[in-house]
Amino acid sequence: MALDGIVNVNSLFTDAVFIGLSLASDSSDQSSTLKSKSSCSTDIEVARTLLVYKVFSFSSFLFYSLIAHGLKLAINLLNSREVEEALKAKINVNILKFGMMGSAIGSVMGCLFLMLAMVNVVEMKLGLLSCGGKTAYSVATLIILVPIGLSGYISIAVYAFMH
Template sequence: MAESRSSSTSTTSIHVTALDGLVNVNSLFTIAVFVGLSLTTPGQRSLENRSACDADISVAKKLLVFEVVSFSFFLFSSLVAQGLKLAINLLNSTDVDEAFRAHINLKALRFGMLGSAIGSVMGCLFLMLSMVNVIEIRLGMLSCGSRSTVNAVASMIVLVTSALLVYISTAVYAFLH
């Protein structure tokens, strides 16, 4: 009996810690959304110094749409994670001094954590798309073939995609086991 109680306590504590980490990462990405928005202004000239390489207003519009969608996914993910933490820490705890010992529906917890993880992944994808627009506005359009633009976009896509694959693999493994 004491062994299962100890296992429940550590497992619930791990879930709360994981949810805290997810909310913290989403907060950092949300800051990146607003930094991306602040770095661009309509009619801005690129650093390429060729007017043909300057982004038009449609790129700025796409940037704004991608930033808003990204922010929405990060907010969704954070709110789901915070809701799960609330359920664990407040609603299911019988003793205020033992907030990490909660009797919760593990299926609901797993699906909530999966939903939160999906929200973070989608937010990252839209943030990456918006960063492509920021790069095009600042360094020049990809269609111009600017070496700086191509290198920046290619390295970002490779690194972010690799990180997302690791994150998704880990989340799926945790969900299935």
């Protein structure tokens, strides 16, 4: 079930990042921004960094989702060998734990890169972080809430890894 959760969440994030990449617009389009001062405008480097973070996030989610899906497939194939004892397949627990922990680490990396990409999106829409105001409040909220959620996820993953 843990592998199902990892695969489902990573697939959802992979789809979201892929759609975000495909719908990415040119940063020179000033009609899509909410900035009031031109001194708070972002340059092309923020857009490039945004794209890099999105690609890193997409790669992390996709790669580790494939690892989790491969583990799930291996478990299903091992279970299908012994029809009368479908729930008692012999699985190398160390490989399973290693794969699950790797998938969890990949999910965390993907979330961190997605958070960094969102910081760049906020800067592109509201203005540079150094200008303060709503940009700083939005980024602060993002930087507070995402790590809190990730710490809960990490602690549950470590607990599952240890037991």
